[in-house]
Amino acid sequence: MAEPHVNSYYAATVNDRTRYPQLQGSLKADVCVIGGGFSGINTAITMAERGRSVVLLEANRIGWGASGRNGGQMIYGFSGEGNLKAQLGADATRLIRDLRYRGHDIIESRIKTHAIACDLKYGWMEVAARAKHMTGLREHYAEMVEDGHGDHWELVEREALPKYLGASAYHGAMIDRRSGHLHPLNLVMGEAAAAASLGVKVFEDSPVIELEGGAKPFVRTAAGRVEADSIVLAGSTEHQFQRGPLFGLTFPTGSYIICTEPLSEELANQLMPQDLAVADSNIVLDYYRLTADRRMLFGGRCNYSNRDPSSLTATMQPRLVEIFPQLANTRIDFEWGGRIDIVLNRIPAIGRLEPNVYFTQGYCGHGVNFSHIAAEVLSDAICGTTEKFDLFERIHHMRLPIGRWAGNQLLALGMLYYRLRDLL
Template identity: 85%
Template sequence: MSEPHINSYYAATANDATRYPRLQGSLTVDVCVIGGGFSGISTAITMAERGYSIALLEANRIGWGASGRNGGQMIYGFSGEGNLKAQLGAEGARLIRDLRYRGHDIIESRIKTHGISCDLKHGWMEMAAREKHMAGLRAHYEEMVADGHGDHWELVEPEALPGLLGTKAYHGGMIDRRSGHLHPLNLAKGEAAAAAKLGVKIFEDSSVIEMQGGAKPFARTAEGRVEACSIVLAGSTEHKFERGPLFGLTFPTGSYIIATEPLSESLAAELNPQDLAVADSNIVLDYYRLTADRRMLFGGRCNYSNRDPASLTSALQPRLVEIFPQLRDTAIAYEWGGRIDIVLNRIPAIGRLEPNVYFTQGYCGHGVNMSHIAAEILSDAICGTTEKFDMFDRIRHIRLPIGRWAGNQLLALGMVYYRLRDLL
């Protein structure tokens, strides 16, 4: 049974109510994409632009998963960069440099080409939650300047903080003016509409229940079947195909968001005058931003044990008020959560499940940019250019062959350790 969009600020302000049909009957295409989030939709667009025939099967609605629920922070680079460099050396460092802003470029060009309205604003900032974190931020800033990003990166010394954010919670920070924030569900829906215009056959309410690669790849739903030369598994945390290299690899982890009632213009300007997306430097981090209608959209508190808090507002609002006491009496209008796809070494997992079946997942909460990068890497691989794909495919991932439930309990223990470290 398919599910509607979760009750979120995004669903309430979605600007496209298009329903795509359920798959019924058989279809033959070049590429069958499983999953209607950023990874799947972006792969479908890229391949359709290159002249391939595409079917996209989504179990629920376009943007139903993390892509339609996230913090909307479009952040440069990807998670696990240190581990990737440790494994691939200079080649890995070059890969990171080449890809760092590729997702931003793809998103911005789609918004422009297809007239997608999704409230894109530039400016993202990481704040030092502890004084000792500032040294790490300084070193990272120097690295970005050395890599040629000095024109859009700024270091924020503690004395420059007043006037940047209406809080005394931090000890400095760094700003990337090329990253930013957007309405993710409207981006996903806008990209899906663009894909449909390019000829992609999109199906909602079409959960894939069987899928096979090899010489004659196919994907089967309750009422239909797609035969294709290649299959792309872009189902993130929700698909049920954890076999082969995917077994024990990815651990779905709860992350939660609240959104206030719209703030007055003056209060919004006091809290976040430059309208930046903000994340702090903790491992169990807070992330927040203002929406286009001036709500404070505040997220955090990953729950690695996979047990959702009984009340998300009770779990998150005290932390919001700790940072912004000005919001003590502001009502929370929406609360929702989703699953982040955590892999243990944090490097996005891009590879081949079996002949002619490709997968991508494991963005560890950095998927707005990374999903679009991964989609291009997979599209290139299907078209025969495998250089970047091969690098990700070569990564040695850590797998826990103990099933998701037990893995999540171990992860929860690990996060208690990191949470304590954040607090010390």
């Protein structure tokens, strides 16, 4: 039985409540995509736009996973860029330059072409949580200006911060006016409707329980079977096929969000005068923004045990109030969490289990933009243009072949280490 969307601000304000059918019986397609999040849906759209027949299978509801419950921050680039450059040198520099805003382009084009209402607003800011973090922000700002992005990047010294943010905890910031924030569940539901309108056969409540490779690969669900020339695993942390190059590669970790009642216009302007999305510079970071109806949507990690806490509000509200004392008496209306797919070297994992069975996952909490990029890289590879895909396949990933439980304990320890480092 399909799990419903998590009880979030997004589920409460979703525009499109379409239920897609369950797969019954056998189908054949050029491409079968497993997973109805941004990665899967966008692969399906791109392949359908290129004339391929596509079946998409989602275990629960479209947008049930991280895509329908994230912080909604559309951030340039992707995780692990430093490690990517260390491994691939000039090839990585070129790849990052080519791709860093590609997801934004795709999202904008989906919104425009398919009239998707998802509250997209521009402006994203990284704030320095420690005085010493300003060095890194200044260097990164200089790099972005050198790469030609000076017209939409700003560096903000501490004394100028009140113009952008009503919080005194920070030491300065950098702003990217080309990144921003949006309602992710409305985006992914809109994209699913777009896929269906292009002829993609979309199924919910259809978990894939068996995957068979070979010359004629196929997948099986409880009530159906799909045979396809290519299969794409886009199930992120949840899919059951962590084998071959995926074994010991990615580890899910919790990230959590609380969301307040709507703030008065005056208070919202005081806290977020420019309505930017904000993330701090810690590795174990806080991220927050206003929703379209002026709620403070505040996310982060709230423990280091890798187990969900019994009350998110009790553990996260004190942190929210530490940043914004003005919200001490503000009601919390929603709390929810989700799983972030962490790769040890933080570089997203794009590759294949077999010549015609592809995978993409491991965006390390930086997937709104990157899932759209990955979908295009995979679609290009399936259609025979493998230049970017080959670079991702060349990456050497660290693996911990110790199973998920033990890996998660190690990850929890690692997060604690980084939290202590953030505090020092």
